[in-house]
Amino acid sequence: MWKTGTLSYSEFENELHDFIDRSRHAEDSWTVELSQGKRKVKYLIKHQVKLRHFTVTEGETGQQTINEDNSWGVEEDDGDRCASSSDAQSDVNAEFFKYEYHIVYSHSYSVPVLYFTASHQDGKLVSLEEVWKTVPDVYCKRLEYERWTFLTQQEHPHLSIPFYQLHPCHTADMMKAALDATTDRSVNYLVTWLSTVGPVVGLNISSAYSI
Numbered sequence: 001m002w003k004t005g006t007l008s009y010s011e012f013e014n015e016l017h018d019f020i021d022r023s024r025h026a027e028d029s030w031t032v033e034l035s036q037g038k039r040k041v042k043y044l045i046k047h048q049v050k051l052r053h054f055t056v057t058e059g060e061t062g063q064q065t066i067n068e069d070n071s072w073g074v075e076e077d078d079g080d081r082c083a084s085s086s087d088a089q090s091d092v093n094a095e096f097f098k099y100e101y102h103i104v105y106s107h108s109y110s111v112p113v114l115y116f117t118a119s120h121q122d123g124k125l126v127s128l129e130e131v132w133k134t135v136p137d138v139y140c141k142r143l144e145y146e147r148w149t150f151l152t153q154q155e156h157p158h159l160s161i162p163f164y165q166l167h168p169c170h171t172a173d174m175m176k177a178a179l180d181a182t183t184d185r186s187v188n189y190l191v192t193w194l195s196t197v198g199p200v201v202g203l204n205i206s207s208a209y210s211i
Contacts, residue, residue, distance in 0.1 A: 005176030006110035007189055009041070016042055016103075019190040019209075026208035033102075035158040043158065044103040044190075050202055051096045052134075096121050097134070101203055103190065104157055111171040112190060114197055115156055115163040128153060131164060131201070139200050151201075166197055 007015070016032065023030040030046045102115040118126035118134075131151065132140075154165040171193065178192050188209070195205045 002175065002179050002189060005172035005174070005179065008110065009105055009107065011189075012105045012112060013042055015189045016044060018188050019044070022188065022191065022209045022211075025211065026206045028206065028209075037158070041105065041158070043105065044101075046101045046203075048099045048101065048203070049096050050099060050134075097126055099202065101201075102156070102163070103194070106157075106168050109168040109171065111168050111175065112193060113168045113171075114166045114194070114201070114203070115154070116165075116201060116203075117163055128164065134202060135200055136202075164201075166200065171197075 002011075020030060020032060028046070029048075030044050032042050033045050035041045035043065098119050098121070100117045104113050104115055105111075106113045118131060120126060128151070150167055152165055152167055153162055155161065156163040174196065175189070175193055178196065179187070179189075182192075191205060191209045194203065195209075198205060
């Protein structure tokens with residue numbers, strides 16, 4: 001199965017339902033959405049709040065400098081924006097970004113694609129440059145020469161509004177290598193894939209998904 005690293009939509013849908021079962025076991029918050037329009041297809045959604053910490057130093061002239069320490073905390077978004085905003089304001093050296101992640105099947109590439117949006121606590125969208133600042137240092141070096149093709153802004157295929165996208169052009173090759181390296185028959189394609197690409201944009205998969 002998946003010898004080429006790709007999968008059909010029907011296989012994607014099967015993996016999606018298994019993924020949701022694993023998500024519930026892991027007490028994670030992924031949900032299934034049905035697209036609007038003539039062709040009904042399923043995709044996955046997750047909301048997450050990330051808290052970024054920084055320090056403020058004051059120089060000899062009294063001018064303050066904000067030093068981003070790239071330290072992030074993750075909280076599940078329960079939909080209560082006011083509560084999240086209040087929590088962030090209680091820590092003067094922190095701000096939160098609100099993320100919305102979508103896993104959508106690409107018929108062009110026959111692989112899943114990770115779309116996401118990010119906004120500040122005031123609702124202002126996070127720019128692509130700001131998104132790159134949130135990428136963990138371990139990935140920045142590796143992606144330095146393909147950053148503008150790896151992470152791009154595209155129209156969401158089902159919502160027709162701008163989202164950030166992790167481009168799927170290398171997904172099939174990556175998944176072929178990953179799946180060839182495992183003999184575990186219970187492996188879930190989406191878990192294996194998301195465990196690899198998710199951390200680039202702060203989306204980590206619990207080890208409970210592998211149980």
